[in-house]
Every structure is written in structure tokens, then in C-alpha cells.
Amino acid sequence: MTKWYILSSSFKTLWMFVFFLFTIATSRAQWVKTNGPYGGNVASYVVSGDYLFAGTYINGVFRSMDNGDTWTQINSGLKNLNVKSLTVNGTTIFAGTSAGLYRSNDNGNIWSLDTAGLPPRSVDALTVSGSTIFAGNYENGVYRSTDNGDTWKKVTTSLGVEVLTVKGTSIFAGTWNDGVYRSTDNGNTWKKANNGLTAVNINALAANGTTIFAGTNNGLFFSLDNGNSWSQSNSGLTTQSVSLGVIALAISGNEVYAAISGDGLFRSTNNGDTWKPVNMGVINLSVSAVAVKGTTLFAGTSVGGLYRSTDNGTTWKHINTGLADIRVYALLNTGSTIFAGTEGGVYYTSDQGNSWRQTNTGLQEVPILSLSKIGTTIFAGAISGIYRSKDSGNIWTQVKYAMDMNVMAITEYNTSVFAGTDMVGILRSNDNGNKWGSVNIGLTDMHAFALTVRGTAIFAGTYNGIFRSTDNGNNWIQVSNGLKDKRVYTLTSNSTSIFAGTESSGVFRSIDDGDTWTQVSTGLPIVPIRALTISGTTLYAGTFKGGVFRTINNGETWSQLDTGLTRSIVTSLSINGTALYAGTFNEGIWKYENPSSINTPIQEYPTAAHITCYPNPASSSLSVNIPYQSFTPSLPVTYIISNLLGMKVMQFDHTESEFTIPINSFAIGMYTLVARQGDVRSAIVFYVTR
Numbered sequence: 001m002t003k004w005y006i007l008s009s010s011f012k013t014l015w016m017f018v019f020f021l022f023t024i025a026t027s028r029a030q031w032v033k034t035n036g037p038y039g040g041n042v043a044s045y046v047v048s049g050d051y052l053f054a055g056t057y058i059n060g061v062f063r064s065m066d067n068g069d070t071w072t073q074i075n076s077g078l079k080n081l082n083v084k085s086l087t088v089n090g091t092t093i094f095a096g097t098s099a100g101l102y103r104s105n106d107n108g109n110i111w112s113l114d115t116a117g118l119p120p121r122s123v124d125a126l127t128v129s130g131s132t133i134f135a136g137n138y139e140n141g142v143y144r145s146t147d148n149g150d151t152w153k154k155v156t157t158s159l160g161v162e163v164l165t166v167k168g169t170s171i172f173a174g175t176w177n178d179g180v181y182r183s184t185d186n187g188n189t190w191k192k193a194n195n196g197l198t199a200v201n202i203n204a205l206a207a208n209g210t211t212i213f214a215g216t217n218n219g220l221f222f223s224l225d226n227g228n229s230w231s232q233s234n235s236g237l238t239t240q241s242v243s244l245g246v247i248a249l250a251i252s253g254n255e256v257y258a259a260i261s262g263d264g265l266f267r268s269t270n271n272g273d274t275w276k277p278v279n280m281g282v283i284n285l286s287v288s289a290v291a292v293k294g295t296t297l298f299a300g301t302s303v304g305g306l307y308r309s310t311d312n313g314t315t316w317k318h319i320n321t322g323l324a325d326i327r328v329y330a331l332l333n334t335g336s337t338i339f340a341g342t343e344g345g346v347y348y349t350s351d352q353g354n355s356w357r358q359t360n361t362g363l364q365e366v367p368i369l370s371l372s373k374i375g376t377t378i379f380a381g382a383i384s385g386i387y388r389s390k391d392s393g394n395i396w397t398q399v400k401y402a403m404d405m406n407v408m409a410i411t412e413y414n415t416s417v418f419a420g421t422d423m424v425g426i427l428r429s430n431d432n433g434n435k436w437g438s439v440n441i442g443l444t445d446m447h448a449f450a451l452t453v454r455g456t457a458i459f460a461g462t463y464n465g466i467f468r469s470t471d472n473g474n475n476w477i478q479v480s481n482g483l484k485d486k487r488v489y490t491l492t493s494n495s496t497s498i499f500a501g502t503e504s505s506g507v508f509r510s511i512d513d514g515d516t517w518t519q520v521s522t523g524l525p526i527v528p529i530r531a532l533t534i535s536g537t538t539l540y541a542g543t544f545k546g547g548v549f550r551t552i553n554n555g556e557t558w559s560q561l562d563t564g565l566t567r568s569i570v571t572s573l574s575i576n577g578t579a580l581y582a583g584t585f586n587e588g589i590w591k592y593e594n595p596s597s598i599n600t601p602i603q604e605y606p607t608a609a610h611i612t613c614y615p616n617p618a619s620s621s622l623s624v625n626i627p628y629q630s631f632t633p634s635l636p637v638t639y640i641i642s643n644l645l646g647m648k649v650m651q652f653d654h655t656e657s658e659f660t661i662p663i664n665s666f667a668i669g670m671y672t673l674v675a676r677q678g679d680v681r682s683a684i685v686f687y688v689t690r
Contacts (some may be wrong), residue, residue: 031548031565031582033324034353034589039344040325041586042300045291046086048093051107052293054300055083058586059325061095063108068298068308071322077111078102087126089133092148096123101135103149117152118143127164129171132186136161142173144187155187167207170226174202180214182227193227206249208256211271215246220258222272236275237266250290252297255312259287265299267313281316282307283360284344303327303343303367328583331574332371332378338576339378339393340589341368346380348393352579353591362396363387372410374417377432381407386419388433402427402436409451413458414472420448420460428473442476443467452491454498457513461488461500468514479514492532492539496617497554499539501529507541509555511617511689520555531582533573537616537685540580542570548582548592553670554617554687565590611675617687618663625658626675626682640674643667663688 044055052064054071060081062071075081078095085096095102095111101123102111118135125136133145141156142164156173159181163174172193173181179194180202194200197214204215213233214221219242220233234242241263248259256268258275264285266275279285284304291298297309305320330341340347345360346368363380370381380387380396385403387396402419409420418439419427425440426448440446445464452459460467465480466488480486485505492499498510499520506521507529524541531542541549541558545567549558561580569585580592612625626637636653643649649666666688674683 031561031590031592033587034349034356034581034591036320036349036353036356037326037328037340037342037344037347037358037588038320038323038356039301039303039305039342040320040323040327041302041343042289042306042325043084044086044096045289045298045300046088046093047291047293048088048091048107052291052298053086053093053108054289054306054323055086055095056323056325056586057082057084061086061108061111062323062325067293067296068306068319069321071306071320073322073324074108075111076109077104077113079113084122084124085126087128087133089128089131089148094126094133094135094149096126096135098122101126101149114149114152116150117145117154125161125164125173127166127171129166129169129186134164134171134187136164136173138162138176142187142190155183156181156190159190162202163205165205165207165212167212167226172205172212172227174205174214176201180205180227180230193223194230195228196230197221198232201245203245203247204249204259206251206256208251208254208271213249213256213258213272215249215258217245218242220246220272220275233268233272234275235273236268238263241266247288248290250292250297252292252295252312257290257297257313259290259299261288262286265290265313278309278313279316280314281309281318283318283358305344324588325586326588327367327571327586328589329367329369329571330371330381331572331581331583331589332373333574333576333581334373334378334392337392338574338581339371340583341371341380341572343367346371346393346396352576353581353589359393360396361394362398370407370409372412374410374412375432379410379417379419379433381410381419386410386433386436399433399436402429402433408449411451411453411458413453416472418451418458418473420451422447422449426451426460426473426476439469439473440476441474442469442478444478449489450491450500452493452498454493455513459491459493459498459514461491463487466491466500466514466517479510480517481515482517482519483508484519489528489530490532492534494534496615499532499534499555501532501541503528507532507539507555507558520551521558522556523551523558523560524549530569530571531573533575533580535575535580537687540573540575542573542582544569548573548580552685554689556669556687561592565592611673611682611684613673613684613686617689619688619690620662620664621660622663622673622686623658623660624673624675632677635677638676640676642672642674643669 041057046053054062060075063074080097080099082098093104101114104111135143141159143152144155145152160176171183179200181190182193183190199216199218201217221230222233223230241260244261250257258266264279267278284301286302288302289300299307307316308319309316327343332339345363347356349356366382368380372379378389386399389396406422417429425446427436428439429436445462447463448460450461457470465486467476468479469476485502487503490501500508506524508517509520510517525546527546528544548561551558572583574581582590641650
């Protein structure tokens with residue numbers, strides 16, 4: 001006969017030992033940035049002596065001291081990291097950001113805000129004439145400094161300035177919707193110079209000898225008389241190229257280079273009479289900035305990072321090492337390989353993040369928002385539909401019937417493939433992605449951001465709560481009872497629970513297939529939850545500017561995994577082996593390496609037996625099982641159950657290898673169950689939920 005003892009005396013030895021092991025293991029772990037993927041959105045370039053500087057839209061300034069081979073982020077003192085323009089005056093570097101102008105006197109090691117006379121507005125353009133610096137602002141026009149930025153004076157009316165350049169003693173300002181303005185007296189007065197200029201949205205200006213070029217939203221123009229008259233310069237450009245618009249211009253010797261949005265780089269060797277494309281090696285054609293350093297050309301793109309050419313643009317080489325500015329939207333673990341969906345297509349690593357390779361054949365470097373492996377096929381959800389690879393990501397083909405839509409999630413349910421989109425609801429394919437059709441009956445919101453499968457049901461997270469289907473997506477019913485925030489961004493599930501990450505209320509859990517939801521957010525900040533993933537009994541949450549959090553008690557309490565990781569926007573999470581990987585918005589991919597903290601929240605004694613319990617979590621009863629070989633048969637085994645505080649709540653002896661105990665009186669929470677027979681013992685964690 002079994003005797004039961006409900007106890008309240010303290011029994012902390014085992015718990016403290018287990019907690020000590022867990023704490024030591026956790027303290028050894030920290031976030032480290034993986035060696036790639038590299039790239040990002042480069043907005044501006046400037047050369048200063050042997051140094052090359054690149055300004056990015058999100059991550060500030062990067063510097064190269066080896067002609068672009070490697071890059072280092074240099075943002076000390078730079079409070080705004082949206083760098084829109086760069087220039088150099090003597091030994092001083094100036095960086096125009098979306099919230100003011102910064103300068104550095106030590107090649108970018110330290111930056112200081114330059115405020116005397118300048119409004120705290122976006123500095124969209126910078127140029128230098130002699131020792132005079134000009135700064136352009138879309139709202140307030142042009143400002144001038146004659147003392148290296150110590151003081152500034154406004155020298156125009158409120159022109160919508162986009163770009164500035166100097167030709168001889170003239171300064172030119174390109175505006176938005178008002179063409180070109182020119183000053184011939186060091187900025188004291190300005191006059192419109194638009195004769196012959198049929199496009200008035202000016203994106204770029206550059207001077208080559210006696211010629212000045214203007215890049216517009218309707219192609220190229222040039223002037224041979226200092227801007228008094230303009231003529232078109234589009235010979236060799238396609239109609240599409242002209243309509244896409246010229247974003248940047250650069251001069252190298254007698255050659256002129258024009259960057260066209262989405263169509264790459266073009267070169268003219270005859271001062272703009274004719275143009276030819278020079279894109280060999282440039283995977284991403286969204287070129288946004290061009291610079292010249294000696295005989296070397298540099299091109300910055302809006303998603304693919306940096307390229308370099310040493311043969312006048314004939315061929316180009318990717319030079320992104322260290323430029324951790326790329327946006328990562330999705331991570332996929334396929335065993336030996338991790339795939340990353342980024343703004344620049346798909347990357348993969350086969351060596352735990354030590355190196356990454358781009359694999360975009362057939363993708364054209366489109367942003368990839370979701371990834372899923374179904375059977376031997378990898379699916380990639382993009383901003384332009386669905387792509388599929390049947391050879392481990394080497395070659396991709398776009399799937400017909402599922403084009404021109406943003407695909408946020410892809411999963412398998414039964415034998416079908418489901419895709420969640422941000423505008424047209426849910427798509428289903430019954431033939432491995434060859435054909436797709438909408439399955440939206442019952443959905444009240446067409447923004448399907450997340451999908452997960454548990455048991456016989458598939459669940460969809462939308463802007464209007466969670467929906468469930470048990471008939472292969474033919475019909476959906478809303479299951480949002482208890483869901484305080486219906487804006488659901490991410491879903492995941494295990495054998496006992498479904499978890500939902502929301503916009504402003506943290507994480508919710510359901511243990512009844514979505515019929516009811518309970519908020520489980522203690523310890524989480526009030527920020528959007530962008531990613532969820534599960535490893536065993538451990539759940540991880542990636543947040544918006546709050547880092548990554550972990551729970552080992554089914555969501556009851558959370559703790560932050562923030563050692564070494566900046567306050568990033570975490571967009572995706574994946575576990576590979578003993579490492580947790582976090583994809584971020586514009587800060588690349590980070591790795592948290594620690595087997596104990598990821599896979600084994602509680603460690604057993606060295607002389608441990610094997611013990612299991614089920615269901616876990618449990619509510620009214622708990623079944624315990626120990627194999628006969630673990631303990632000596634017929635001799636009693638002592639069992640001790642302790643709560644999270646280390647207080648013993650139950651102790652009993654039992655000789656059978658499998659039995660069930662009542663836990664109706666247990667409070668909701670996490671418990672440890674210890675089995676002990678002489679020197680042989682085992683410990684396991686279980687959870688009580690209701």
C-alpha cells in the first residue's frame with residue numbers, strides 16, 4: 001500500500017544544485033554575431049585619403065581601410081544611424097542623418113552632433129566648394145558653413161533639396177519637383193536653371209570637365225554651358241531604364257557612371273553621348289550609390305551591399321565582409337544546413353554560421369519573407385510570390401498561380417502546402433506547389449502572418465485573431481477566446497500547447513486546440529513578439545527591440561538572453577544542434593551557443609537513472625515511469641516533489657515502475673520530481689496547468 005505525505009518543510013539541496021548547474025551553464029553562453037551574411041542598404045559613399053566610408057540607412061557608418069576588402073562599423077557618438085549623405089573637408093568627415101549633421105575629426109572613430117545654426121532635420125545632401133561646406137535639406141533648403149561646420153547660415157528659401165554638387169566656382173542644387181538651382185557667388189544667391197530640363201525631380205548631379213549631368217526620374221540630362229540649357233542623354237538606355245530613374249552618378253577620368261534604380265549600372269566613355277550596361281558580377285541591380293577611389297569604382301546597393309570594380313566597371317566583385325547591415329526575415333534549419341531569407345534573397349551556412357553563401361539562381365535577389373522545407377522541396381515566400389527549390393536551394397523557380405503577393409508563412413498540413421499572405425489570405429497547393437488556390441472561407445481578415453499545425457488542425461494568425469481548420473483548409477473558424485490582442489505575428493506549437501506572439505500583449509498559450517487562450521507573458525516587455533521557436537520544453541521569443549527571451553515552464557515566466565546581443569529587432573529564430581540562431585532587422589544573424597541552456601534546462605546527477613512523466617504539462621494527475629533496469633526491482637524508491645522555490649510539497653515511496661499520482665491540489669507552476677534509491681537518483685521537471 002502506498003503512503004502519501006504532503007509536506008511543507010524545506011528541502012533545498014537538490015534544487016539549489018540543479019539551479020547552480022543551470023546558472024553556470026547559462027553564464028557561459030552569450031550572443032555572438034555569425035560571420036555573415038553580409039550586405040545591406042548603402043545610401044552614400046565618401047573617400048578620405050586611404051579610407052573609404054559607407055553610410056547606411058539603418059546601421060550608421062562603416063569604414064574600410066583596405067580598399068573595401070573588409071568593413072568595420074564606426075558609430076561612436078552617432079545617435080542617428082540613418083545616414084543619408086557623406087562628405088569630407090580636409091581631415092573632417094561629415095555625415096548627414098535623418099536627424100541632423102554629425103562630424104568626425106579622427107576618421108570616424110568618434111562623431112559629434114553639429115548643431116550651430118542647423119535645424120534638427122534630415123540632411124539629405126552635402127558638398128564642399130573650396131573650404132566651404134554646403135548642406136541641403138528637403139524642407140529648409142541650403143545651409144553654408146565657412147568654418148568647417150562650427151557655424152551654419154541658411155542661404156536659400158525652403159527649396160526641396162535632394163542633391164548638391166560643385167562645378168568650378170558654381171554650386172548646383174537638385175530639388176524635388178522644382179528642377180535645378182545654381183549659385184555662382186558661393187551660395188549667396190540662387191537662380192533656377194531648368195531650360196530644356198523636362199524632368200524636374202532631380203536625384204543626382206555630377207560634373208565632368210565642362211559638362212554637368214543630372215539624373216532624374218525620367219532619365220539623364222546634360223549641360224555644356226554651366227546649366228544654362230539642358231539636353232537629354234539617354235542613347236543606349238532602354239525605355240524601362242529611363243522610366244526607372246537615375247539614382248546616382250560618378251565620374252572616373254573621362255568615364256561617367258549612372259546608377260539606375262532596379263536596372264544596375266551604365267557607363268559612358270564619350271561624355272554621355274551613348275551608354276552601355278556594366279553589370280557583370282553585380283547580382284543586385286538596385287544600385288543606390290557610386291564612388292571613385294583612384295582607379296577603383298565602388299557601388300552600393302539597396303539590399304545587396306557593396307561591389308568593387310578595378311577594370312572600369314567591366315566586372316564587379318562583392319565586398320561585404322563586415323557589413324552587417326542586412327535584413328533577415330526568416331531562418332530554416334534543415335539539419336546540416338541553415339538557410340536565411342533576407343532582403344537580398346537566400347543565404348545558407350553549412351558550418352554553423354562561420355561562413356555564408358548566397359544562393360539566388362532564379363531568385364533575382366528578391367526579399368524572402370518565409371522559408372519552409374516540405375519533403376525534399378524548399379519553399380521560399382517572397383514579396384513577389386512563392387519560389388521553390390528541389391535541389392537544396394541551388395536553383396529556384398517561381399511558382400505560377402502564386403505571384404505578385406507577399407508570402408509571410410509556409411507550412412505543410414496533411415499532404416498539402418499552405419501559404420499565408422498579407423493581403424489575399426491563405427493559399428493551398430495539393431500538388432507540392434505546382435498549382436495554388438485560395439482557401440479563405442470563414443476568414444474575416446486576409447492578413448495571414450503565421451501558420452502552425454498541431455494534431456489534426458492547422459492554425460492561422462492574422463490581424464483579427466487566430467483561425468482554425470480541421471478539414472484541410474476548406475473552412476476556418478475563429479478561435480480567439482481569451483486573446484486580448486488579436487494582432488498575431490507568429491505561432492508555434494508542440495505536443496501539448498499552441499503559442500501565439502502578439503503586437504502588444506506578449507505571448508498567449510492554448511492547451512485545448514485553440515478553444516481558449518491564456519496570457520503567459522510574465523517577464524516579457526510590452527513590445528511586439530516577432531518570432532517563436534521551441535526546443536524540447538524550452539520556448540524562445542524574439543521581440544521588437546527587446547532581444548530574445550526564454551521560458552522553461554511553458555510560458556509562466558520568462559528571462560532574457562541578452563548577453564552580447566544589442567537591443568535588436570528580432571525577426572526570426574531557429575535551433576540547429578546546440579545553438580540558437582536569431583535573425584535581425586538590419587543587424588544580420590546572431591548565435592547563442594550553449595547545450596545546457598537550450599536542450600537541457602535541468603541536469604541530472606552523474607549517477608542518474610532515467611525517469612519520464614506524462615502528460616507534461618499535467619492538470620489533475622501525473623503518470624510516472626522508470627524502467628526496471630534503472631533501479632533495483634522490489635526495493636522501494638523514494639520520490640520527492642518540490643516547487644519552484646525549492647519547497648518540498650510531496651514525498652512518498654513506491655516499488656512499482658509505473659504509477660499515477662493525484663496533483664489536483666498543486667498550484668499552477670513548475671515542479672521537480674526526484675527519484676532516489678541509495679546513491680542512484682534522477683530528476684525531471686514537470687508543469688501543472690489548468
